[in-house]
Amino acid sequence: MVTDDRKKEFYEALLEKDSAYEGLFFVGVKSTGIFCRPTCPARKPKFENCEFYHTAEEALLASFRPCKRCTPLSHPNQVSELVQILVQAVEENPEKKWREQDFKELAVDESTARRQFKKRFGMTFVQYARARRMGLAMKEIRSGKPVIDAQLSSGYESGSGFRDAFSKIMRDAPASIQEDHSLKAFWIDTRVGPMIAIADEAALFLLEFVDRRGLEKEVEVLRRKTRSAIIPGKTGPIESIERELDLYFKGELTEFHTPVRLIGTPFQLKVWDKLKEIPSGETRSYTDVARDIGQPTAVRAVARANGANQLALVIPCHRVILSDGSTGGYGGGTVRKKWLLELESKSVCESK
Known part of the structure; x- marks a missing residue:
């Protein structure tokens, strides 16, 4: 996520067509739907119409298409x-x-x-x-x-x-959507990438990073299990998690209170409940979790349940690491997992 200070810096570089910034950022122009290189020869957009990204993939995920004039996917090296x-x-x-x-x-x-x-x-x-x-x-x-x-x-x-x-x-095609059997889906920008939240008026069903592998399948499974259409929109739980995510990434919140609806097997629910007990700033191994739920030999099953979690951050599966102390895998990416653990550790230290 690009900070406010960096946004101003990047915008100045965009106005100056500063080639020193090539490869450091891409700019998405909301009024046109395209994304460009810092040295794009096109007329410069207003600051409020700009969204800045560190990678082309981030810009693509935010629905921007490559500019035909500056060809951001073909520069600086042809x-x-x-x-x-x-x-x-x-x-x-x-x-x-x-x-x-x-x-x-x-x-x-x-x-x-x-x-x-x-x-x-x-x-x-x-x-x-x-x-x-x-x-x-x-x-x-x-x-x-x-x-x-x-x-x-x-x-x-x-x-x-x-x-x-x-x-x-x-x-589900838009024409077939039924309002009385629907969940609402909303895009939430965060410091470490965009997330999608899906909820009804009572609870949050899904919160995932948009670039998570297998997200499309997750949404399909959710739609099928709830027998609901999923349409764009906002609900109370989505507004709640949006506020809480903002505080979380500022280091001002360590526990989420947005109501959630967990859909899983009895074993998965047992594992997820135990994950919620891991304090912010701490970690547990898969072996620890298996022992804590009273099934010490079910380490692999715990790992699978951990990976099946559909409420990123709220159910803190990122706090589960390998027994040797290494980070281990994460649906949102290992780099993001390390960043989240560092954020939580820092937030806890500063609150003491």
Whole structure:
């Protein structure tokens, strides 16, 4: 997340077209829906229309598309023809989910594409295409616009493309949504990346980082288990978690009080209840958790239940580490996990 001071610094660099900032940030322009390099020759937007990102993936996940004038995915070092072909293919059909056959039709080697994208952008081609698709499908969540407005602003004149993009996340075409059987979904920006919150009027069902692998499947499982449509909007629990996340990332909150609804097996619920007992600023190993729930041999099952948690931060699965003291895995990414643990440790020390 870019701090307010850095935003001002980056905006000055944008106005000056300062090449020293190439690769350090990208700017998303809310009025046009594109993202650019610091040295883009286009007319400069107003500060209030700018959103700054450290990586291209962050800008893509926020629903911005690459600028055709400054080609932010092809600079400062010119990329290969293969990468250019694939970027263009994604822009021609951004809601497409790529499969092996699609690469063959373009006469592109899938493994080569993966390597070149990883080297150039820090993410594989599939991650890039998914980020672009995810950004489009989440656009209406972020804006909260009526379906028809979101459809038109996304550039889908016929509506069919928009329904396809929408269904990638919600698995339900907008026209089939029933208000009396729905959950609301809302985009929340945080210091360590955007999150999606899903709730009804009584409780929070899901809180996940938007770039979490398997998020689309999580949302589909939630929709199916609750037999609900999921539509853009805000509820009391979403407003509550938004306020609490703001305080959490400021280091001013160590325990969440937003009401939640947990959907899982009896074993998973037992594990999640135990995770909630881990104090902020402390960690436990999977072995510790297994012992604490009275099933010391169920270490692997505890790890699976930990990974199945759908309420990031609220159910603090990030506080569970390996027995040797190493960080271990995390659905939101190990770098983010380390950052969260450091934040909580610092917050607890400062409160003493």
